[in-house]
Amino acid sequence: MNGAPPVLNRNLKPLPKAPVRIVHLGLGAFHRSHQAWYTQHAGDAAEWGIAAFTGRRPDAAEALSAQDCLYTLVERSAGGDSFEVIGSIVEAADGADVGRLCELLAAKETAIVTLTITEAAYGLAADGTFDAGAPGVADDLRALSAAASGETGAAAAAPGTPLGRLVLALARRRDSGAGPLAVVSCDNLSANGDVARRAILGLASAWGTGLAEWIEANASFVSTSVDRITPRTTDADIAEVAEQCGYRDSSPVVAEPFRNWVLSGDFPAGRPRWEDAGAVVVDDIEPYENRKLWLLNGSHSILAYAGQLRGHGTVAEALGDSVCRKAVEDFWDEAAHHLHAEGLDIPAYRQALLERFGNARIAHRLAQIAADGTTKLRMRAVPVLAAERASGRNGAGSALMLAAWIDYAGATREFQDPLASEIRAANELEGIERVQALLRLVSADIADDPGIVDMVSGLCGTFTAKTAASTPL
Ligand SMILES: NC(=O)c1ccc[n+]([C@@H]2O[C@H](COP(=O)([O-])OP(=O)(O)OC[C@H]3O[C@@H](n4cnc5c(N)ncnc54)[C@H](O)[C@@H]3O)[C@@H](O)[C@H]2O)c1
Numbered sequence: 001m002n003g004a005p006p007v008l009n010r011n012l013k014p015l016p017k018a019p020v021r022i023v024h025l026g027l028g029a030f031h032r033s034h035q036a037w038y039t040q041h042a043g044d045a046a047e048w049g050i051a052a053f054t055g056r057r058p059d060a061a062e063a064l065s066a067q068d069c070l071y072t073l074v075e076r077s078a079g080g081d082s083f084e085v086i087g088s089i090v091e092a093a094d095g096a097d098v099g100r101l102c103e104l105l106a107a108k109e110t111a112i113v114t115l116t117i118t119e120a121a122y123g124l125a126a127d128g129t130f131d132a133g134a135p136g137v138a139d140d141l142r143a144l145s146a147a148a149s150g151e152t153g154a155a156a157a158a159p160g161t162p163l164g165r166l167v168l169a170l171a172r173r174r175d176s177g178a179g180p181l182a183v184v185s186c187d188n189l190s191a192n193g194d195v196a197r198r199a200i201l202g203l204a205s206a207w208g209t210g211l212a213e214w215i216e217a218n219a220s221f222v223s224t225s226v227d228r229i230t231p232r233t234t235d236a237d238i239a240e241v242a243e244q245c246g247y248r249d250s251s252p253v254v255a256e257p258f259r260n261w262v263l264s265g266d267f268p269a270g271r272p273r274w275e276d277a278g279a280v281v282v283d284d285i286e287p288y289e290n291r292k293l294w295l296l297n298g299s300h301s302i303l304a305y306a307g308q309l310r311g312h313g314t315v316a317e318a319l320g321d322s323v324c325r326k327a328v329e330d331f332w333d334e335a336a337h338h339l340h341a342e343g344l345d346i347p348a349y350r351q352a353l354l355e356r357f358g359n360a361r362i363a364h365r366l367a368q369i370a371a372d373g374t375t376k377l378r379m380r381a382v383p384v385l386a387a388e389r390a391s392g393r394n395g396a397g398s399a400l401m402l403a404a405w406i407d408y409a410g411a412t413r414e415f416q417d418p419l420a421s422e423i424r425a426a427n428e429l430e431g432i433e434r435v436q437a438l439l440r441l442v443s444a445d446i447a448d449d450p451g452i453v454d455m456v457s458g459l460c461g462t463f464t465a466k467t468a469a470s471t472p473l
């Protein structure tokens, strides 16, 4: 290639810009490999453009805006890569631009709000109730009150969390009379629609302006099971796109070929024909959610903690270690006792997972999966452990996931978690008291069961002291 390659934009790749009808919060890698892909492949894609807002920083929006919101999806199979330019995102904005978010929600053309803000950003307490003490909530409530009373200046700072911003924008929609809409959580949470409803209504009720009643009557909370392994983009990925595609794209996204989207709920203002692209709409989503959250995400968490304790960096490396692989298979055996719905075909799903995880060309970093363990383990380990014990078995496979997390929490100081300071405090304790204090951050019920605390305590060290190959973090 002679000279610098041209920058990817809509002159170079003249994809049409659909009108904004979907607003997305959490412009990260996954939204771009999943919902944006499905929207581009819907039969009525020309009618459905996405305006996507970042969460914490403006960078992703700035980079995408500089290339007319186009980016390359690199589909990475074990055999090679294929490349597709995605154009369904038509506007990328800094999440802090709450004015623009309010403007878009106040427009009747906006029919859907999708979310990929991470599990931790819903900020609910361990028992699933609204938590006024969650990070950022008190500041948000102050900002919302200031906005309601028309204050300006420092006191009128906009809400800082994605859901605080969304609550303010929903108030603008109510005031504008733009009508009902659907809120669609695409985060890895069980009953993610209900979780979104509880978090949003909790915040609106605490604000106390009558907005909660309007939301109850006008917002539909759709639950989804979402699946497509999408690791963080690397510099090597950016260089590969320049080399293979002949243009410069600062923001490609890499994903496995597999994708799945199951949705359940109403869309009062319409939706794209995502089913044309393979999405499935069902009445009862729970069996699909459990299959995905337990078998895929649960085993990801085992690999994340056990794998790092044993010196591995990626999912494929950890799965290649027979000690980690056995822990995964034992957990799957336990989870399978509680996955019975027709059509789930657990043996085929497990086999497919082994192939997906074994795709060594997808460098899915264990450190990324390990983040926010307290929130994730509540959905990945606790329900299977509880179901096993209710069935008269001990649940050692699920307990081992918790034990691996406890050992990981003791071995690294560089973890990200909404309860990071509580984890540090618990780590100051010793022996069974430490184990119990850490378990309490995941689930009080588990921490209050001496049999479980003893079992988890006994399993600690499985991937460290008892295994010769372990490498300290
Ligand atoms: N990556 C995957 O393979 C995958 C697959 C299925 C589901 N998901 C879901 O999507 C979520 C996002 O994944 P991703 O790969 O896009 O991550 P990412 O880091 O690329 O993007 C996450 C986005 O959310 C924002 N964010 C993160 N934490 C936040 C917080 N506490 N408050 C406010 N904003 C916050 C970030 O700023 C960013 O805009 C996951 O947490 C998961 O629930 C991811």
Ligand SMILES: O=P(O)(O)OC[C@@H](O)[C@@H](O)[C@H](O)[C@H](O)CO
Pocket (backbone or CB within 6 Å): 119, 188, 226, 227, 228, 229, 230, 296, 297, 300, 301, 368, 369
């Ligand atoms: O995205 P998280 O942080 O919820 O979980 C990490 C991985 O388990 C997850 O991203 C999976 O790769 C994904 O859920 C596959 O669809």
